[in-house]
Amino acid sequence: GAVVSQHPSRVICKSGTSVKIECRSLDFQATTMFWYRQFPKQSLMLMATSNEGSKATYEQGVEKDKFLINHASLTLSTLTVTSAHPEDSSFYICSASLERGRANYGYTFGSGTRLTVV
Amino acid sequence: AQKITQTQPGMFVQEKEAVTLDCTYDTSDPSYGLFWYKQPSSGEMIFLIYQGSYDQQNATEGRYSLNFQKARKSANLVISASQLGDSAMYFCAMREEFGNEKLTFGTGTRLTIIP
Numbered sequence: 001g002a003v004v005s006q007h008p009s010r011v012i013c014k015s016g017t018s019v020k021i022e023c024r025s026l027d028f029q030a031t032t033m034f035w036y037r038q039f040p041k042q043s044l045m046l047m048a049t050s051n052e053g054s055k056a057t058y059e060q061g062v063e064k065d066k067f068l069i070n071h072a073s074l075t076l077s078t079l080t081v082t083s084a085h086p087e088d089s090s091f092y093i094c095s096a097s098l099e100r101g102r103a104n105y106g107y108t109f110g111s112g113t114r115l116t117v118v
Numbered sequence: 119a120q121k122i123t124q125t126q127p128g129m130f131v132q133e134k135e136a137v138t139l140d141c142t143y144d145t146s147d148p149s150y151g152l153f154w155y156k157q158p159s160s161g162e163m164i165f166l167i168y169q170g171s172y173d174q175q176n177a178t179e180g181r182y183s184l185n186f187q188k189a190r191k192s193a194n195l196v197i198s199a200s201q202l203g204d205s206a207m208y209f210c211a212m213r214e215e216f217g218n219e220k221l222t223f224g225t226g227t228r229l230t231i232i233p
Binding site for chain 1: 226
């Protein structure tokens with residue numbers, strides 16, 4: 001139980017276009033979703049925290065106009081990379097916060113999206 | 119200051135041997151949780167083990183155990199009888215009670231198991 005489905009797993013887009021990444025909770029309600037970015041051979045860096053029905057909270061240094069996060073329902077959170085540039089190429093992964101009594105002491109991760117901007 | 123420090127960027131271990139991956143942390147919260155995740159080349163984050171700051175005993179999950187030394191602020195992961203499938207990146211992470219539920223990750227250790 002407590003599965004987050006993340007799509008697409010891989011995407012290649014042209015510079016200047018926008019890309020949307022979806023994370024859906026399949027068997028639970030995701031009140032809070034975390035979005036991470038991971039450059040090759042580096043750690044996961046938190047980009048933003050989204051709560052259903054409210055504006056996302058962005059970490060320092062993350063451009064909110066470039067990385068649009070929508071959490072309109074308890075089962076869907078989306079990250080849109082607007083006007084993508086090659087430097088936005090990275091691995092993006094979402095994580096839903098769970099009740100701590102559920103699986104894995106409070107978090108379940110999507111499988112990640114590898115974005116390549118050409 | 120780094121909240122989670124993993125000082126071993128890479129480790130090579132012979133198959134069937136035990137391996138210890140180091141993790142130290144820094145927090146002033148009295149209540150916190152420590153996590154270890156495995157990330158294979160596919161990118162998924164696989165939960166391995168959890169230790170709560172008030173847990174009296176070290177956590178164990180199958181071949182994984184956590185050597186929790188609270189006074190030293192260390193939470194090392196021990197993998198016993200390593201297998202080829204253990205080759206992956208390993209991340210230590212912390213959740214602070216007053217940190218809005220977010221996880222802070224260390225820089226990771228790349229573990230390679232040698233046949």
